[in-house]
Amino acid sequence: MSTDPYAWIEPSLATIHRADWYRSVTPIHGRSGATVNLDGQCLTNFASNDYLGLAGDDRLIQAAIAATQKYGTGSTGSRLITGHRPLHQALEQTIAQLKQTEDALVFSSGYLANIGTIGALVGKRDLILTDHYNHSSLKNGAILSGATIVEYRHNDLLQVQELLQQQRDRYRRCLLLTDSVFSMDGDLCPLPQLLDLAEQFNSMLLIDEAHATGVLGHTGAGCVEHFGCTGRPLIQMGTLSKALGSLGGYVAGSATLIDFLRNRAPSWIYTTGLSPADTAAALAAITIVQQSPQLRHQLWQNVQTLQQGLSQALMDLPSAYTLLPSASPILCLQVDSPATVLQLGQTLKQAGFFVPAIRPPTVPTSRLRLTVMATHQPEQLQQVAIALSQAIAR
Ligand SMILES: *Cc1c(COP(=O)(O)O)cnc(C)c1O
Secondary structure, eight states: OOOOOTHHHHHHHHHHHHTTOOOOOOOEEEOOEEEEEEEEEEEOOOSSSSSTTTOOHHHHHHHHHHHHHHHOOOEEEOOOTTTTOOOHHHHHHHOOOTTTSSSSEEEESHHHHHHHHHHHOOOOOEEEETTTOHHHHHHHHHHHHHHHOOOOOOOOTHHHHHHHHHHGGGSSSSSEEEEEETTOOOOOOOHHHHHHHHHTTTTEEEETTTTTTTTTTTTSSOOOHHTOOSSOEEEEEESSSSTTOOOOEEEEOHOOOHHHHHHOHHHHHHHBOOOOOHHHHHHHHHHHHHHHHHHHHHHHHHHHHHHHHHHHHHHSSSTTSSEOOOSSSEEEESSSOOOHHHHHHHHHHHTTOOOEEEEETTSOOEEEEEEEETEEEEEEEEHHHHHHHHHHHO
């Protein structure tokens, strides 16, 4: 018998290294924004989820400071005991108003929102249909729920319909899970059709608006608004940590759903309430989203500029490099191998651009992933496209 029960970890790590799957962390200095200081080098930032540039916005910072002074740093307990502040109530009402739902519930992260909500909605006697490209939090939420899980091919409506026809009747409840913007590809889910199928087969639908809230839709409410599906019966979740520049997650839906989650979602019940600073910053962010549509317009203009720049730069390149279809500020260039994508990321970094290389197991194929911010300057967008074509040509 082995004498060291932890001896397996080192060879496992070596396997990760050999596959070029190894990851590590690098500190980013200074306030986050369209440029960042990485290892003492100033880089144009194409790696951030801070689409509107709000994480470094003075209005959010001031709101966080004021809330900290008024309520302290921690919320000191779970929401049901000592962790509930008027700020939480105000934030939940504001989210419900943005989403045009009856109510909303704020979790300490988006990951916790998905895990707690899915487990509260379905169990052993139930069925989950989930898109193959869904976020880790949806996948792990599904596993933790104990329901039967069937993964369907990415955005394949015909397969969803087939699965519902074959399997729906064998289960008590059924829950469809989908990202709204697929975070590692940048495309959107076919929401209206998914909603029709859900209704036809007496199934619930949970949509993850993490990358769409503040970004898509006429008022920034997300993909649901973008597709004109506001008011239709579904469960909308999202995060406060991307376009809203703070931390935390939420679920928005009917008053009955939210009331039920307050009683049945363990990742909400048994965890400390969101800190006053994060809560106040998110509240300030939603107010800005509602009052400053020009921020969103600037973001979409920048998306267009980068999309055109990239298409032009990639025109003469081998077909091993393809721009994945996108309808969001997430633009991905597919690359043939993990080693190549790492090399490209490194070359871009030397040229002054922070563009993350995304590899398996996060995604099926390696890719460079560029996220556009409203605060990027047009020159920065044109320059990264040129630097990218030069890096590939080398
Ligand atoms: C980031 C993300 C989450 C998790 O949100 P956090 O608040 O960061 O925990 C959930 N779903 C998707 C699609 C995400 O991109």
